[in-house]
Amino acid sequence: MSAMLADPAALLRSVFGFEGFRGVQAQVVERVLAGKATLAIMPTGAGKSLCYQLPAVALPGCCVVISPLIALMHDQLRSARALGIRAASLTSVDSDWRETQDRLRAGELDLLYVAPERASGTGFRTLLESARISLFAIDEAHCVSEWGHDFRPDYRLLRPLLDAFPDVPRLALTATADRHTRDDILAQLGIPPEGLIISGFDRPNIRYAVQPRDGLQRQLQDVLAANSGPGIIYAPTRAATEQLAQGLARGGRTVLPYHAGLSSEVRAANQSAFLASEDMVMVATVAFGMGIDKPDVRFVVHAGLPKSIESYYQESGRAGRDGEPAIALLLWGAEDFVRARQRIAEVEPARQSGERARIASLGALVETAGCRRAVLLRHFGETPPPQCGNCDNCLEPPACMDVTETAQKLLSAVHRTGQSFGLGHLEAVLTGKSNERIVQRGHDALSVFGIVGREEAPLIKPVARALQVLDALTANDHGGLAFGPAARDYLRGEEKVSLVLQPAKARGRKRASGGQDVNDPIFEALRACRRDLAKEAGVPPYVIFHDSTLHEMARIRPKSLRDMGLVSGVGERKLDAYGAAFLEAIRRFG
Structure with a gap:
């Protein structure tokens, strides 16, 4: 040109x-x-x-x-x-x-x-x-x-x-x-x-959601059932990538892995398949993504904690680049924060305070009862409105509970049992469930034995998770819980602990993830036309036209090349190359 x-x-x-x-x-x-x-x-x-x-x-x-x-x-x-x-x-x-x-x-x-x-x-x-x-x-x-x-x-x-x-x-x-x-x-x-x-950092078409991990494979299967279109699932390790891909593929959807341990030929083949597909899911480490400019990714799921807010924004931002509705879901566990803090020791001293700040920012994102988008945008120096209307907390506001007293009881149990026992043991002590191990160590004689009643008992696990996010509890390699740097403030009650109570989620809830015309037969015919042209040209379908352009075609139904040229995303070169084929696909519907 x-x-x-x-x-x-x-x-x-x-x-x-x-x-x-x-x-x-x-x-x-x-x-x-x-x-x-x-x-x-x-x-x-x-x-x-x-x-x-x-x-x-x-x-x-x-x-x-x-x-x-x-x-x-x-x-x-x-x-x-x-x-x-x-x-x-x-x-x-x-x-x-x-x-x-x-x-x-x-x-x-x-x-x-x-x-x-x-x-x-x-x-x-x-x-x-x-x-x-x-x-x-x-x-x-x-x-x-x-x-x-x-x-x-x-x-x-x-x-x-x-x-x-x-x-x-x-x-x-x-x-x-x-x-x-x-x-x-x-x-x-x-x-x-x-x-x-x-320009500003807001991606209004992305719906942000954050949930604790609770049966990861099932949670991911629910995501695939509720969202059509291509998706990316980020796993924390190569082994997890392979395991999740194999498990999810049994559901009938095309699911492939991507990580640095695969041969370059396999990585290239899997990436090409993903680019060309309109419904494939890639389970990958963060090695996958920067080289991908696929606009029609309908969902991005993090199966573990990202490295930082910046990383999360970049990785989740690979969803919905075409402006159509998309989902960004973060599934996290308390152990993610423990491991992240343990890795700080491996960083040179000058960078450790910055790494701690990054972890604290992620903690604020996952634990907030307020707008997720607002937390993200404030991190980048913006002043967003208090509610966005398109994140989980804005759509279904959670209840909050002051659990400071429960946190004090748990921390006291950690201290009195010697800061080396796992949550299961601590839960048994606090609820007064005697067993051979507890009796042998004399933990049934402690002042904290049985101080948590039946109604309070379900709070122990989420409180333990919250205290690990807050750096008040940390776990050793064997799962034993010990005091973190912030433990004393929470034990004394000088800092309050709030628990976000997420609303119950309906499993398998369907959601049209590709825009309002997902089930429109004209849109599907245009997708089929695009698929054929892409195969003939040897390029991914989105290189021909984005979904947003097909949605507009389906809505206005152009009857001539001149009308087609007015559709957003149809330039002169593409009009000459593809306009007639798409007009013919529309004409079949009268």
Whole structure:
């Protein structure tokens, strides 16, 4: 595609098929076209790639996109080419690298994707000196910061390349960056503070929910039964990934594993299957995801505690990138917090306070009785309304109970039994259930023996879980409970303990997860048409059109190519390539 519609709005319509910019896209594009260095913080699904793809088409020369993963580059490459953008990549798996370099020198590329390891080398800089470069776009820019959750040292070597081309604007993009990370990105990439544009972090189409783990396999089966469409389940270990995938696959849904212990061939095959599928579920470690730009993921489930709020936001944000309704469910256990705190000792001392703060932020998210979205957005410095109307606590407000007295009884039992017994033993002592082990150790003679009555007994386990989140209790390798750093304050009653009582959940409750037209026969016919075209072109279905575009087609039923061209997401190239096929699919319904 030759560059050259000067009007960004005209390009937006003709190339991308959109009538208007979303959010801060217009601000970012305006700065880039004016040659100004910019850092854009935009939530997943907000259209970050358009912020460099449109300038790449509008400006003479080639935009160099620095991206952390080959899979992500090739995913974006397919989407760019489907729009008619002249795009290529230089990666270790590309066999046409000589041709790509020749096309770059000849001015026949709008976009060139490279990894930071290649971009920081002197050979690549020499190559760029023989071409016309229009823009440097640094994707997933949080990787440049030691404060970021996916720090990549090679990102910190990019500054000399950028400075070698002082007249070329630089655009850094990320969805997740707190204040520390933002400041670090600006400094490392040489972007002035006035170049910072923050879109806001809210993803209103994602419904956030948090539940304690209680029969994980059953909980996940309920999620699959209630949600159609593709989904991702994040498991904490490779072994858990395999186990959960095997168990869930017995339910009839296609479920595959993904983790670093699998061969590269198996990982690539499973990832390709996921990208091409409209209902597959991937059970994966967090090694899976950054390289995925699949817009129609309908749910993301964490089967364990994420590393941080930033990680959770990034990973859960892989759901609903097409703007359609999606679910983000976090299933957690008290042992997750214990293990996370144990790992702090493995971190260099200078970073330990930051790690403790990250765990405390996660504790606030899982234990809140208020709006989950508000907790997330406040973490990123926003001032959200007290209720969002689309998280579990807003939709079904839980009751709260002051359980400080029960917490004191449990902590006292932990102390008096020597801080080495598990919860089952402590529960038996507190409820007065004598057994040989209790008698042998004289625990039936303790003042705490039998001090918890029948009505209070069900609170012991959730109170123990809450105290572990609050760092008042910790568990050893054998499950024995001992005092954590905060125990004394809670034992003395100086700090109160509240318990969130979640409302009972109806199992197997169905939910239409793909928008209001999920069962519309026209929408299903359009999906079938898209499936056939994608198979013929050798690309995932979403590269042809997103679900949101098909929903609009099904709603307005265009009768001509001109009408079809007015549908959001239908640009000139896609109208020429696919318009007639979709019109025919609609015509069959009269």
